[in-house]
Amino acid sequence: MADKSSAGPSAGFDEEFSRLFLEAGWQRPIKPAEALRRWEDFAEDCLAGFPWDVDDYNNDLTLRTRLAEILPALEAEGHGAARHLLEKMEAADSRAREVLTCESFPDFPEDRWWLRRTPAYASRKFCADFRETYGIEMNSRSLFDDDLDEMIRLNSTCLSIPEVLIHVRDEGLYVSARSGLLFRSFREAFPDVRRMRKLVSGWISGDVGDSELRSGFIQH
Template identity: 35%
Template sequence: MTGDFCSVFVEVVRSSGQWRYLEPEALMGKWEQFVADCERGYPYDREDYFNDRTFRGSIEDVLNAPVLQDFSEMVVFRTRVEIIDARFRPLLIPDVFPKFGEEEWWLRGLVRYARRKLVSEVWESFGVEIAEVE
């Protein structure tokens, strides 16, 4: 793959299965917004929560893509991911979904608190209790 950082980035993200938010700022923005929503108490339903976590999987594909490693922009991108991840990790009850590999920590864990909709759906679907916030 050849081209500038953004075009190569888009191809990597597209190959990960993501069909929207392909550019670096867009993908990072979605991950950051998801984490911010979780910090306040995730306000949407279970389907949205599990869908929004997929942004981090696409980010992981980017972080591990050999074709992107020589771009200087990756240093900034990686640093921003680390900062956002550091905000998200403490929000999780670890290992709720142990079938995911340990390297997919964002999929293994579940937020500790959320709004009523997600709280009730998580309890009904998985029997896992998380705190409700208003």
């Protein structure tokens, strides 16, 4: 069979990839680049101390399982792009393996190591939720928690919430690396200001400026 990569960079690979994901039960179309980015983000999140929910964690594991099923099939069909994606995915695997070291679910096969193993450490909330769901303990250690504690500390020194958020962004703290992390840290650090979430979300996305953020909090 001819290598379909010779017909162009994708040669139907993206479409076939997305179709197989949908057939496997994925809820919406997903392209290879997005799937790879999500798994790379998962690996980096684990290294930093997983900051998301148990459902988010399980969704990422399901993504990795689907990749393990779909990419070899696409490669066998002659999609040369599948091998390139597998190589990049394996690089992210090596990062995730540094943290997923605890053999917590040995009933899964060895080649599904991401399902067998759990992180050696993670954020406080994730640890508590994982223990409640599965009865498995892990160490509480996370850059997310470090930044969360710093945000609360700064606010306790009379720095307003807008100034705390601007400080976090300007100083390049870990939670400022992605918009979802920054919004999550705001929600957890300041749970009593629900009415300001839309304003903060707009500021994070760039639709609201610093001055609007400040004035919005003053008005409320």
